[in-house]
Amino acid sequence: MGDVAMTVPVLKALQQRYPDLVLTVLTRKFFAPMFFQLSNLKVFEADVKGRHKGVLGLWKLYKELKSQNLDGVADLHNVLRSNILKKYFTLTTIPFKQINKGRSEKKALTSGGKGAFVPLKSTHARYANVFAKLGYPFELEGDFSLAREKYPEAATKIIGVEAKPWIGIAPFAAFEGKMYPKELMEQVIQQLSSTNRYKILLFGGGQHEKEILAQWQLRFDDVFSMVGILSFQEELALISNLDIMLSMDSGNGHLAAMYGVPVVTLWGVTHPYAGFAPFGQNEENSILSDREKYPLIPTSVYGNKMPDGYDKAMESISPSKVVNKVEQILSKE
Incomplete structure (x- = not known):
């Protein structure tokens, strides 16, 4: 949930820089309310326990995504499921860019004092870099907060x-x-x-x-x-x-x-x-x-x-x- 929440200010910053950009967020249905305030955005449900389960389910998901007429895919997760999707997207000309999680840097940071104790790039910046690879560079300096919701x-x-x-x-x-x-x-x-x-x-x-x-x-x-x-x-x-x-x-x-x-x-x-x-x-x-x-x-x-x-x-x-x-x-x- 935290990883998904961290995408929200990044997507808002992206949209402020490129207001005509239309986004489709692939995530679990439960997380959809996080994105309700963002304009030009729709949530596409990843039903990983149902119709999108397993390799065949991911093939179905790939075909459903391809039908959305996407101009590019930004993989902000870089896990087994998204890597399988990446393989499928090689059958198209749709660019598919993935986050660099900095695994080797993080391994060094947590190596018990054997690596340098220095701040690494933030996850938010790593997300932004994926969009830059797709041709949409933008800055994360500023206030990209969502508005306060109506008190329930x-x-x-x-x-x-x-x-x-x-x-x-x-x-x-x-x-x-x-x-x-x-x-x-x-x-x-x-x-x-x-x-x-x-x-x-x-x-x-x-x-x-x-x-x-x-x-x-x-x-x-x-x-x-x-x-x-x-x-x-x-x-x-x-x-x-x-x-x-x-x-x-x-x-x-x-x-x-x-x-x-x-x-x-x-x-x-x-x-x-x-x-x-x-x-x-x-x-x-x-x-x-x-x-x-x-x-x-x-x-x-x-x-x-x-x-x-x-x-x-x-x-x-x-x-x-x-x-x-x-x-x-x-x-x-």
Whole structure:
């Protein structure tokens, strides 16, 4: 989801530079609401669990795409499925350009100190480069945020209408290596709740996450779990109305960044140098684990590889540091 969200400001920048360009975005149906605000764009569903499943399904998808009279294909994913599509598109004269993910650079960055510790090209810039290869160069400097969505009525019954700043908190991630310890996040929520100045909206996914967030909702004032309450489109609308989002190196941070919401990200064994920081955010909004104590960081790009002892890396980020950063940003809004 985060990878898809990161395409949105890039596509908006592309369209501002080339307003007559018509885009067809191939993605899962679930992700379609991310693109609703973009003009001259339609979403083409990739039904990878149904009619487009497997090699034969991808052949069907290729034929369906070819019928769209495309002038070029920008592969922003460069995975097995899109590589198979690329093979099929060699049967046509339609140019097919792929993202350079910088795998060798990222391998060096995560090599345990054997490579140079330097910032790599951002994923957003890598996306833009694909369009440049197709003959559409453009700059990513500027504000390419989506507009704030209409506040979803379904959320009103839960959150109410009291005028307090809204803090979104997304405390989970796909891998443990980039997830702030539960007991420390609980302290963050407690400290923010105790001020009686904010409404805190919790975002998550599965059943286990839902249970944790429900416990926090019961324990702390003005804390609301949003899991399972809204459709994805309504959740995006709610996120667009936040005053700030606190997230891990994960998808919810990128969703908030699409709308220009300030995003504070917490980093464990991953690092912004790999190119996955949310779009348009101040570098100081990234709170990093202590590299003096954990010098091998980043140990992986996705947080799925940790040397012994590095599961404690995020404990080097104090709850008070997180709270102070959130409140500092809110005081400027």
